[in-house]
Amino acid sequence: MSAVSALTSTQRDDLRVVAAMIVPASTEYKVPGADDSAIQADMIATLGRDTDMVRTALDHLARLAGKPLADLDPARRGAVAHEFRASGGNAAATLTRVVLQCYYRDDRVVRSLGLELRPPFPKGYALEQGDWSLLDPVRTRPPMWRRIS
């Protein structure tokens, strides 16, 4: 099965709408929403082992909505989302996690958080020593562990 066909067209539309409900675009923080086409493409391409759970979540969402999410008025859409989170169990949690894990690795989003666009390896990070004099009062304590005769 190709990545694109992992979800139906209707499911992809609902995923886009619910993703934007989770993380909308922000002009204040200059970041796209999770419905951004590149972020959506990342989600679809990397669904992998989460495909079945995401499908289950989207089916549940469709049942709650009764029609495409995009066709609901904002108040009704909010109510459906609330019910989805409350009753969706592991499937809803998986869908939400898929949205967030793709959103928070997007270059534009990562840059907006002040983070570097790279994996941890091979450069790593600097770690300051910290104030070792904090240990002075602990050093003066008598042994606390029980000795066994």
Place this chain on the structure above:
Amino acid sequence: MNDPVDVLIIGAGASGAAVAWSLADTRMHILCLDQGGWMNPAQYPSTGRDWEARFYGDYSPSPNIRGRPEDYPINDDNSPIKVVNFNGVGGSTVMYTAHWPRLHPSDFRVKTLDGVADDWPIDYDTLAPFFAENDRMMGVSGLAGDPGSPPSDPPMPPQPLGRSGARLAKAMNKLGWHWWPSDTTVATVDYEGRARCINLGHCTPGCAQGAKASTDITYWPVALRAGIELRTHCRVREIMTNEHGMASGVVYYDKDGVEQFQPAEVVVIACNGIGTPRLLLNSASGRFPDGLANSSGLVGKNLMFHPYAQMYGYVDEPTDSNRAPPTCLWSKEFYETDPARGFVRGYAFQFGRGVGPVFEAVASEAKGILPWGEDHHRMFRKLNGHRLAVSAICEDLPEEHNRVTLDGVLKDSHGIPAPRVDYTIGENSTKMLEHGIARGKEILAAAGATNICVNNPILYGGWHLLGTARMGTDPARSVVNEWGRSHDVKNLFIVDGSVFVTSGGVNPTSTIQAIALYVADQMKQRLANLFD
């Protein structure tokens, strides 16, 4: 049929590697079989931009989620704590936090001191030289002089406190409570061919730098040079016995899935507190209808995890978040028994520096503190990079109803019955968890944290798999004797966490490996009359 070997070790993880290395100087023909293969650190998650996402997939600590070919499924539906492990050369030392405390002397005398569970048939002093030898082989960083722990002499300096450690240390000083920089198996300087830590931060699912000790890069290279044979992708189905009631070898599936018989003079099991009882129960036969080495009926019983309560909150200043090894300090303030607390035994605290952005988003959304919609971005920026965490790792007392059996339906990819875990958190542990949560909240409050959250217990926190083939001098009340030999099968040894009599309240890998080295030493001393 394969040529017979003198010693066959099942499992190349923490304890199997230590035993193999120790026995190498006997010049016996020693073979180790492992169901997994060698790991390639270049493929560890921290090498890619999807490093956090893989923690929910192919590098999940749960074998049921991870589902690599090397993994076997575990039915843990009837447990509030799910089993986590890693299968491959190095075992769960590939995927652990590298936190490296030892059990305390009092942990070996629980019955005598506190009137619960049982005393061990060995004591801390017996293991002390093996703790030291293991620290040298694994490469431990830390600081001598901790008043809360028995003396140790780590060969490398401790990890930096960092911002997170310093803030937590100040909080502990404010409360007047003990803390100390943790011993860890993270190399803080270049050590025995391992490069020093460069703070990849995502240590648990494998260290791409090779700074974190796992036995595939510590014990195994030395053991292989000394002549030990290690056969990978070989999954043992059962241990066979002969007409004398002795182990004669094992049946296993090789890397091509072909059934093989490997004869051996001595069999050593090093498969952890789930895998070991599974193998023994799967080795039932006409001679041993209740499972091998199970005349006591205790194989699989007395399973102990360490129930963990995790508390975390958010401070105004940035923390080290994912840019440093996850653990930094420990506290033994509440480790030894104080009857005034309403429970016996105790717990250690281990302190966490923080997490990366994806983990923060997923966890905070699930907790309900990171909203959907318009306010998401403001709140995320308040949370991300500002987390401090403290976990209470509670001593779990042995209870026979907490057990590993064989699942009636579930099987692994070779058709071997899978383990089933039935486990509940006992009353003493429940009180201990409540105490730890209250104290943890005080610590976070003293550190200035807000939005404090609790995970009780940590759902995917069943790292420590202990007690399911306990040691003892009474064959009716234990599975192996005081030096790891089966009471029933005199050429069968167990060296993993299964042999723990009680759990202590600290991460057990250091103690597991010290016991493995001790058992190997006992075998060497008794070679002339090993089966008497």
